[in-house]
Amino acid sequence: MSPAANQPNPTIISQPRVRRGHRVFFFYSSALLLTGFVSWLFADLMWRTDWSISKTILLALFTILFLLCSIGCMNAIFGFFIRLIGDNSRLTQLNDYRSHDIKGISTAIVFPIYNEDVARVYERLRAAYRSLQKAGEIEHFDFYILSDSTNPDKWVEEEKRWLDLARDLDAIGKINYRRRVNNEAKKSGNIHDFLTNWGRRYRYFIVFDADSIMRGATILDMVRLMEVNPEVGLIQTVPALVNAESLFGRIQQFANRLYAPIFISGLNYWSQNFGNYWGHNAIIRTEPFIQFCDLPHLPGRKPFGGQILSHDFVEAALMLKENWQIWFAYDLEGSYEEAPQDMIENAQRDRRWCQGNMQHAMVVFAKGLRGVSRIHLLMGIFGYLSSPLWLLFLLTFNFILWSRELSGLSDITVHAFTPFLKVDGMQHAFLIFGICMTVIFLPKVLALIDLARDKQRALAFGGMRHAITSAIVETTFSSLQAPLQMLWHSKFVTTILFGIGVNWGTQNRGSDGISWAHAVRNHWAHTAIGLVWGYAVWRLDQPTFWWFAPVCAGMVISIPMSVFTSRATWGERARTSGLFMTPEEILPPPEIKRLRERMKALDESGSGEPFASGSGLAIAVIDPYVNAIHVSLQREKWLNPQYAEMLAQIGVARPEVREYGEKLLAEGPDALKPAERMLVLADSRVMSWLHHQVWQRPNETLAPWWQKAIRKYARN
Amino acid sequence: MDLTQFAHPPGQLAGRTLEEWNSAYAKVESYFHALRIQNKVLLGQLVIHVIERAMHRAPKEPQRSATEIAAEEMDKLVTTWFAEVLQEQPTNVDQQLSTRGRLSLLLADMPGKWQDQFLRPGPWPEEFVTAMRETYLRAGPDFQLSKMVPRPLDLGPIATLDSFSRLPYFKMFSVWILFWIALIVIFILTH
Numbered sequence: 001m002s003p004a005a006n007q008p009n010p011t012i013i014s015q016p017r018v019r020r021g022h023r024v025f026f027f028y029s030s031a032l033l034l035t036g037f038v039s040w041l042f043a044d045l046m047w048r049t050d051w052s053i054s055k056t057i058l059l060a061l062f063t064i065l066f067l068l069c070s071i072g073c074m075n076a077i078f079g080f081f082i083r084l085i086g087d088n089s090r091l092t093q094l095n096d097y098r099s100h101d102i103k104g105i106s107t108a109i110v111f112p113i114y115n116e117d118v119a120r121v122y123e124r125l126r127a128a129y130r131s132l133q134k135a136g137e138i139e140h141f142d143f144y145i146l147s148d149s150t151n152p153d154k155w156v157e158e159e160k161r162w163l164d165l166a167r168d169l170d171a172i173g174k175i176n177y178r179r180r181v182n183n184e185a186k187k188s189g190n191i192h193d194f195l196t197n198w199g200r201r202y203r204y205f206i207v208f209d210a211d212s213i214m215r216g217a218t219i220l221d222m223v224r225l226m227e228v229n230p231e232v233g234l235i236q237t238v239p240a241l242v243n244a245e246s247l248f249g250r251i252q253q254f255a256n257r258l259y260a261p262i263f264i265s266g267l268n269y270w271s272q273n274f275g276n277y278w279g280h281n282a283i284i285r286t287e288p289f290i291q292f293c294d295l296p297h298l299p300g301r302k303p304f305g306g307q308i309l310s311h312d313f314v315e316a317a318l319m320l321k322e323n324w325q326i327w328f329a330y331d332l333e334g335s336y337e338e339a340p341q342d343m344i345e346n347a348q349r350d351r352r353w354c355q356g357n358m359q360h361a362m363v364v365f366a367k368g369l370r371g372v373s374r375i376h377l378l379m380g381i382f383g384y385l386s387s388p389l390w391l392l393f394l395l396t397f398n399f400i401l402w403s404r405e406l407s408g409l410s411d412i413t414v415h416a417f418t419p420f421l422k423v424d425g426m427q428h429a430f431l432i433f434g435i436c437m438t439v440i441f442l443p444k445v446l447a448l449i450d451l452a453r454d455k456q457r458a459l460a461f462g463g464m465r466h467a468i469t470s471a472i473v474e475t476t477f478s479s480l481q482a483p484l485q486m487l488w489h490s491k492f493v494t495t496i497l498f499g500i501g502v503n504w505g506t507q508n509r510g511s512d513g514i515s516w517a518h519a520v521r522n523h524w525a526h527t528a529i530g531l532v533w534g535y536a537v538w539r540l541d542q543p544t545f546w547w548f549a550p551v552c553a554g555m556v557i558s559i560p561m562s563v564f565t566s567r568a569t570w571g572e573r574a575r576t577s578g579l580f581m582t583p584e585e586i587l588p589p590p591e592i593k594r595l596r597e598r599m600k601a602l603d604e605s606g607s608g609e610p611f612a613s614g615s616g617l618a619i620a621v622i623d624p625y626v627n628a629i630h631v632s633l634q635r636e637k638w639l640n641p642q643y644a645e646m647l648a649q650i651g652v653a654r655p656e657v658r659e660y661g662e663k664l665l666a667e668g669p670d671a672l673k674p675a676e677r678m679l680v681l682a683d684s685r686v687m688s689w690l691h692h693q694v695w696q697r698p699n700e701t702l703a704p705w706w707q708k709a710i711r712k713y714a715r716n
Numbered sequence: 717m718d719l720t721q722f723a724h725p726p727g728q729l730a731g732r733t734l735e736e737w738n739s740a741y742a743k744v745e746s747y748f749h750a751l752r753i754q755n756k757v758l759l760g761q762l763v764i765h766v767i768e769r770a771m772h773r774a775p776k777e778p779q780r781s782a783t784e785i786a787a788e789e790m791d792k793l794v795t796t797w798f799a800e801v802l803q804e805q806p807t808n809v810d811q812q813l814s815t816r817g818r819l820s821l822l823l824a825d826m827p828g829k830w831q832d833q834f835l836r837p838g839p840w841p842e843e844f845v846t847a848m849r850e851t852y853l854r855a856g857p858d859f860q861l862s863k864m865v866p867r868p869l870d871l872g873p874i875a876t877l878d879s880f881s882r883l884p885y886f887k888m889f890s891v892w893i894l895f896w897i898a899l900i901v902i903f904i905l906t907h
Binding site: 053054142144163167172173176177178192195196197198199200201290292294295296297298299318362363365366367368622623624625627628629631632633635636637639640641642688689691692695696697698699710711713714715 | 739742743745746747749750751752756759781783784787788790791811812814815816818819821822823825851852853854855856857859860861862863864865866867868869870871872901
């Protein structure tokens with residue numbers, strides 16, 4: 001299939017003036033030029049004190065790491081200037097789309113979920129639904145909650161709350177719910193399942209994450225943009241982080257809102273119509289996605305073989321491979337997401353992403369992919385690989401220091417092959433250090449200058465004074481957090497390479513952040529490494545210790561830092577001091593405002609509390625309405641030949657399921673294995689039978705667990 | 717209700733102990749309560765109605781408990797009423813009618829708007845009947861099945877590298893190779 005023909009011809013208002021290939025060349029040449037220059041200076045510095053193999057390794061690591069920093073910095077520099085001079089080469093500027101009529105265009109909005117906080121996900125859906133309703137175009141959209149939940153309590157809770165939500169919004173038939181029979185291929189398999197069952201009903205589908213929120217007007221804009229750009233296969237918005245309460249969450253939120261505009265403008269400068277997909281808050285043209293974007297199974301075993309875990313980058317690469325365009329619609333406001341509220345939760349998310357991104361190493365050399373896709377994939381890989389490389393760089397540096405101390409010889413500095421610099425060794429080192437710091441911190445400065453240019457926007461960040469103070473505190477915090485990220489990511493990469501799982505223990509998060517015990521469990525090793533490493537460097541060379549102090553300090557104070565930054569009370573204190581303010585905090589859009597109010601009400605009433613452990617099965621059997629909902633949905637699955645086959649495969653409707661049911665009544669759920677309980681839940685006949693049995697049998701013939709559950713329905 | 721007709725021996729009703737009827741009453745009441753019948757008078761009336769029917773049956777089935785008989789009567793009463801309201805035959809092999817009926821009660825908002833109509837003989841208000849009969853629940857619109865098949869992707873040189881991981885003891889070998897490389901590097905660096 002080629003890009004759709006016979007589409008209306010929108011008015012073209014702008015076309016990119018510079019070819020994309022030239023932009024990529026120019027952009028990466030700048031980064032390489034800078035890297036080449038600084039690496040040359042670094043090699044020169046090494047040369048001054050005699051060359052060795054370890055210095056060759058150090059130089060190689062420095063070059064790679066600096067290149068990565070340089071690319072980031074270039075994104076910010078290019079983005080800054082693009083914003084300064086104005087950018088016509090963005091999707092929203094290419095065609096006149098705002099007045100385009102979308103009558104008759106069907107779009108599905110899908111929410112893939114997996115054992116999520118049900119009440120909160122549904123509140124986000126409600127916010128998007130209401131917003132679209134207010135925009136007056138709700139009839140062109142259908143919503144799908146695509147559950148992959150494996151927890152029976154979540155499963156039943158999702159069904160119950162779904163119907164409550166649909167009834168509340170008068171949207172039965174508009175907001176749909178389906179739970180997959182199995183979890184094959186995780187999120188990409190979940191979307192695949194939706195597309196093979198209902199995909200052809202819709203010209204477009206918009207993917208939300210469990211944390212996503214979108215404004216109705218933005219959703220409409222996305223559909224219009226698709227309509228007027230028939231050669232575009234996917235449009236990715238840039239979600240703004242919102243609703244953070246903990247100090248950590250608010251720092252991340254502030255950094256995202258302040259720095260993202262210049263970075264994303266830079267990214268759009270070189271990627272243009274060869275953008276990327278981040279897995280959510282994006283609109284996708286259904287037909288080419290169905291045709292070209294099913295993911296192949298990778299050869300070999302895990303962690304690299306098998307199903308592709310991080311599907312989005314690969315799907316984008318496959319779309320581009322078939323000549324469909326992908327754009328970042330980065331200037332579309334009204335796309336939001338929520339983020340982890342503490343460092344440990346953030347690391348857990350990184351662990352999932354890390355494995356997916358590392359797996360892209362298998363795809364990066366695939367034949368037929370666009371060069372830009374390879375760059376996107378490589379940047380994703382190095383996003384995580386850079387941590388072990390940095391660790392290796394520091395260790396190599398320590399080794400050089402140690403071997404010098406061990407030799408007992410002092411350095412005899414020689415003239416470098418750059419005599420025209422006319423600097424001594426120390427000045428030379430400081431010059432390189434200064435450049436590195438500039439490359440790392442320049443984007444932040446540019447983001448602040450960019451903010452200062454727009455008074456309205458500056459006010460939305462609480463004013464320039466507050467924004468500058470916040471950026472300084474944020475920079476200090478991220479400098480302390482960076483060594484922890486380095487250790488975490490290094491561990492992830494290593495464990496993934498050797499196929500070892502990471503044990504996180506149970507998440508121990510109260511209403512005001514993580515507990516001290518939880519922090520100690522997750523950070524004791526960081527603290528120990530920081531202390532030992534710091535002491536070792538101190539013993540080796542005291543002046544060097546002070547260079548290492550920021551790295552070790554982050555590790556040493558990781559436990560209190562993790563606890564305090566996870567606290568909402570500290571987040572609130574920062575807010576009252578005017579720190580880390582974002583536009584969505586100061587002037588919340590109606591969707592976010594309503595969502596916050598609803599969530600607050602849920603918290604206060606307790607009605608948003610997740611179903612208690614084990615209660616899902618009890619409710620699905622005992623409650624006449626929940627049982628009816630559950631049984632109806634399970635029965636319906638048999639209408640779909642694919643589901644019917646899967647249900648038969650897992651053993652639903654076999655006689656032994658009734659036996660499990662008998663056991664369940666007589667002995668309670670603990671008598672069944674988790675898989676057996678899930679089988680009972682998946683069997684509509686047995687569930688219906690259980691409902692009647694539990695109400696018809698005398699209480700004394702039922703397991704005490706049932707008697708207790710039934711008592712909850714007694715009139716008080 | 718003339719209770720004297722059931723009270724043969726003292727402390728018994730329709731051949732069952734008062735305690736047994738109490739359990740039956742509690743169970744039936746709990747079920748109606750689970751159906752969100754909140755009105756106390758209505759709830760009491762419905763429960764008494766079921767218990768009365770059970771008491772009529774009880775002397776003929778001495779081997780069965782009062783709760784079982786009462787629950788059966790309750791189920792029969794409710795299902796028959798569903799059949800009448802929904803105009804369906806109560807064949808009910810797989811309790812489909814019961815499921816559909818309960819779903820209709822919920823979607824028609826019986827607990828909120830039509831408590832007084834529950835188990836009441838017809839005719840019922842048109843709005844209530846329409847709401848009950850027109851409700852449906854589905855996971856989504858009609859399936860429009862399509863096939864989504866991965867296209868072959870030549871992974872290039874990396875695919876051949878991957879075959880190394882199939883070698884037996886690959887991890888062990890790689891750890892030892894790394895160890896020896898480290899030893900060699902340390903040797904070179906320290907001499």
